[in-house]
Amino acid sequence: MKILIADDHPLLRRALSEGLASLSEDLIILEAGSGKELREIAKEERPELVLLDVDLGDENGSAIVPELARLIPAVSIMIVTGRPMEVNDCALEVSNVAGIVDKKDIDIEQLRAMAAETLKIDAKDQGKQATLNKKEREAGVGEEPQMPERLKAVFLAMGQGKTTKEIAAELKLSKQTIESYRKEIAQIVGESGSALIRLAVLYSETARERQE
Numbered sequence: 502m503k504i505l506i507a508d509d510h511p512l513l514r515r516a517l518s519e520g521l522a523s524l525s526e527d528l529i530i531l532e533a534g535s536g537k538e539l540r541e542i543a544k545e546e547r548p549e550l551v552l553l554d555v556d557l558g559d560e561n562g563s564a565i566v567p568e569l570a571r572l573i574p575a576v577s578i579m580i581v582t583g584r585p586m587e588v589n590d591c592a593l594e595v596s597n598v599a600g601i602v603d604k605k606d607i608d609i610e611q612l613r614a615m616a617a618e619t620l621k622i623d624a625k626d627q628g629k630q631a632t633l634n635k636k637e638r639e640a641g642v643g644e645e646p647q648m649p650e651r652l653k654a655v656f657l658a659m660g661q662g663k664t665t666k667e668i669a670a671e672l673k674l675s676k677q678t679i680e681s682y683r684k685e686i687a688q689i690v691g692e693s694g695s696a697l698i699r700l701a702v703l704y705s706e707t708a709r710e711r712q713e
Contacts, residue, residue: 502620503548507533508581509558512698513604513662517552517581519699520609525622536560540568547573550599550619555582566592577619581607604662609702648689655682659698660705 504521508514511534518530531546533539536557543551551569553562566578566589578597580588583604592598599619602612616622648656658668665683669676687693690700 502527502550502622503529503531503546504550504552504616504620505531505533505539505542505546505548506552507539507557507562508552508554509534509556510554510662510664512659512664515698516660516662516702517609517612520702521613521616524613524617524620528620528622534558536562536565539565540572543569543572543576547576549576550616551576551578552581552616553578555580555584555587561587561589563587563589563592566595566598570595570597579612579615579619581612607662609706648686652682652686652689655679656686656701657705657708659683659686660701660703660708 502525506514506517506521508517514532514534518532522528522530531542531548533542534557536559539551539553539557539562542548553566553569555562557565562582563580566580569576569578574597576597577599578592578595579599580592580601581604582588582601585601585603588601600615602615654672655668658671663671665676665679668674669679672679687697690697692700
């Protein structure tokens, strides 16, 4: 089975991919960063589920929903966006739309559950991942990292799926400084690439749980 994540933010695509990849051993995660890539990959790979952002950079992603439904009649579409009010009305009329998730309140575990239900993934597979997450937390993954507050702020933002540009604007720092901080964080936690993003997502989830 295949899930296609369509979002113009590479970091968020990676975070969602990391969060969903272990739902099943048979799952393949595909990524698209624009409307053009979305159409090409959907036509070639014919995914069972598409996680679709409204802002794809070159066009409104929700406007592509009817086209996706015609191309792959059995596809399920979940709209994941930070601007739910901008979802095109034509998208809401398509029965293939399984739901709308607000990026501002995104919960990886909730998204996993929704994806598992949509794809009808066996509960045993979900149980295995729940056990894995528990072991990760017991091993200290997602716990308060031993690093300066300035790095914690960047690490948290990374886990929330924000790009380097967005983090720089939020913290009023240059992109070069944020890139430097990311390298420092990678050295401190001993991970890089997708593994680093996975840790950032877990840290973000843990931080939110502490606030609750």
